[in-house]
Amino acid sequence: MNLSFQLAAIGQPVAGDLTVDITNCIVAGWAGRDQAAIEHHIEELAELGVPRPSAVPLYYRIASNQLTQEHSVQVVGDGSSGEVEVFVFSDQGRMYVSLVSDHTDRKLESHSIALSKQLCVKPVGREAWRFDDVADHWDELVLRSWIEESGQTVLYQEGTLAELRHPQDLIQGYFGQDIIPEHSGMTCGTMGAIGGIRHAPSFMMELFDPRLQRSLKHRYTLEILPEVA
Template identity: 65%
Template sequence: MLLTFSLHHAGASRAADIDIRQCIIAGWAGRDLAAIEHHIEELAELGVPRPSAVPLFYRVAANQLTQDEVVQCVGPASSGEAEVFLFEHDGDMWVSLGSDHTDRALEAHSVALSKQLCAKPVARDAWRYEDVATHWDQLVLRAWIVENGVETLYQEGTLASLQPPEFLLQKHFGLNRIPAGSGMTCGTVGAIGGIRPAPSFRMELHDPLLDRRIGHGYTIDFLPEVA
């Protein structure tokens, strides 16, 4: 899937078309294993199957990646999750932002299928990883949804709560860098007030040290679920 990014480094920006041929969703990527186990038990009570490993790497078709501002989903039960999105270009690793939009009704049957069913929106800006690596834990993920016509803060947390990229890349690829042609999301922070669907989703990755943000928003066209 061809995605277009503005790559920001050393005060300059340049456009690049990136061909992503495999997409990996890193799930259960928190650092607090006790908290992960508690969440697994909570989801199990709702019928969501226990993951076979922690972290767990889901493969999603690369053609599900999109930078459009409208995505279509079957039925009303899907919702977004703000996550860091990693990719490679010209020998460097780059950091952007994506949403692991997931069908929550299907999740109880198969987490992998619930992720595959939905488009994965991705932002259009990226930072060079080396420019943020030394203060990675200070980066902040945020997301907002619209409820009853009002935009509401839905997610907020620093990347200190999630496994660092090198850990995830070593676990999945056996490398400290992401291979060319691959894109990976790196886990999310908790939903304030619980996971729930909404007609729009806006997210950002905030770098408080360098005072900059990557943002992206999209609305959802809910398609009828017919039998």
């Protein structure tokens, strides 16, 4: 799946464009650093009937054609929801950072976490940063998401990346190396939902760098397809 990104570099609003062909997509689940926070997320999902994971972190292989950069995506029924995550990939030996929503079918999740993730598209942002530009203050970066609820924009998730495992740890755990291989992309975990996991017609996400005062943002809306028996 070809993804195109507008690159931003330190001191420059735009540093060029980058197109990458992602043929291998990995979702890193249960990727928190704090065991208590992981347990909170496990309990949060348990309320929806989702079984406990067999290990943490746990890696799920997702069809690469589920990646999309569209602002409108189609889902079946009204039982799915988004999760903001960092998305890492590489090109010509250099690693980059963007945004992704691990959109998941919550009804199917109680039956199979892997299938619930594979069923839904994964909206990816259209901007990216060089990993090297944020590596020295990675834990300071802030991950946020908002949903539309009763006509209002509501904060849904918020936390620093200090709450999550470092992406190079996750990459090492799956690929056995510090830099993600060419043509591969990985989502790097999320934090719990404020007020509980729930469906919403639109989802906005942000990765904010407080040191360099810049953000990656992406927003998408859902088109609900009918559930046909």
